[in-house]
Amino acid sequence: MIQQASLKLRCQEDNHIEEIDFICYHEFCTGFRLNCFDCFKKGIHHTHSDDVKKVNSLIPFIESNNKECDNLIDDLNKCVETLNQSFSQLTKGIRNKYSLVKERLVNMNSYQINDYLNSTIKLMEYKQSISKIIEEQIKKLNHAFNNLYEQLQLSSFNYYLIDDNNIERAEDLCNQGKKLYLDLNYNEALTYFDKSIVINTSNQESLCYKGNCLMMLNKYEDAITWFDKALAIDPNYVISLSNKGRFHHPYINRLMFNDVKQIQGCNHFVGQSISY
Numbered sequence: 001m002i003q004q005a006s007l008k009l010r011c012q013e014d015n016h017i018e019e020i021d022f023i024c025y026h027e028f029c030t031g032f033r034l035n036c037f038d039c040f041k042k043g044i045h046h047t048h049s050d051d052v053k054k055v056n057s058l059i060p061f062i063e064s065n066n067k068e069c070d071n072l073i074d075d076l077n078k079c080v081e082t083l084n085q086s087f088s089q090l091t092k093g094i095r096n097k098y099s100l101v102k103e104r105l106v107n108m109n110s111y112q113i114n115d116y117l118n119s120t121i122k123l124m125e126y127k128q129s130i131s132k133i134i135e136e137q138i139k140k141l142n143h144a145f146n147n148l149y150e151q152l153q154l155s156s157f158n159y160y161l162i163d164d165n166n167i168e169r170a171e172d173l174c175n176q177g178k179k180l181y182l183d184l185n186y187n188e189a190l191t192y193f194d195k196s197i198v199i200n201t202s203n204q205e206s207l208c209y210k211g212n213c214l215m216m217l218n219k220y221e222d223a224i225t226w227f228d229k230a231l232a233i234d235p236n237y238v239i240s241l242s243n244k245g246r247f248h249h250p251y252i253n254r255l256m257f258n259d260v261k262q263i264q265g266c267n268h269f270v271g272q273s274i275s276y
């Protein structure tokens, strides 16, 4: 839950001394959405006053919006997951049909070998069109991803302006949290990681250790959310990757199986980092 108590916002108008009292949620509002009582009296939002709510509606709004955002990402992940499943079915099928283990040749009769030759020789003909179909579809999909990235203006976004001091403070808090984590004091460690994340949402170590704490407290679903946040900053961040592999999480399990060597390296690295 996001803390309600700390929310005190001053009106941006110079001569207004009141705090922000109302928020406009109207979809097409072009005015400033945060208003003190004096601002509100000017009537900017009067045509859609049903969508103007008291300021304490902001936290529930953010919480429900965050949930919506998580749901959207889950749905998108599921889409890509089905794509991966049908793709691996295709490649497995190709391997089963067209790639013959030499040693099995002795167990096959001449009809079977004849069938094998028939289909394999035809594969040469199909090969180019198979690659072409897949390449074209992937190109389209990539194009769609890039377009959406542009349209939603995801690259130019940064709500949280952080300075060097805050980066350092977030690191300090993270280190304090890590000490508590190593003392197996997960609940208290969590409060430090939370504080660190509030100051610097990009502190990957705090995000990851928060996931670790939640995992140790058997809150696996929540843990995955925080590992995901760490992964979103740097997908190669090995600690989160490795820890996540301990779950039956299809997305990450696939990542793990894709590169067993990397994972072995990760486990080694985790071992080192935990005993810091």
Ligand SMILES: [Zn+2]
Residues within 6 Å of the ligand: 011, 012, 013, 016, 035, 036, 037, 038, 039, 040
């Ligand atoms: Zn005002």
Ligand SMILES: [Zn+2]
Residues within 6 Å of the ligand: 024, 025, 026, 029, 030, 031, 033, 044, 045, 048
């Ligand atoms: Zn409005």
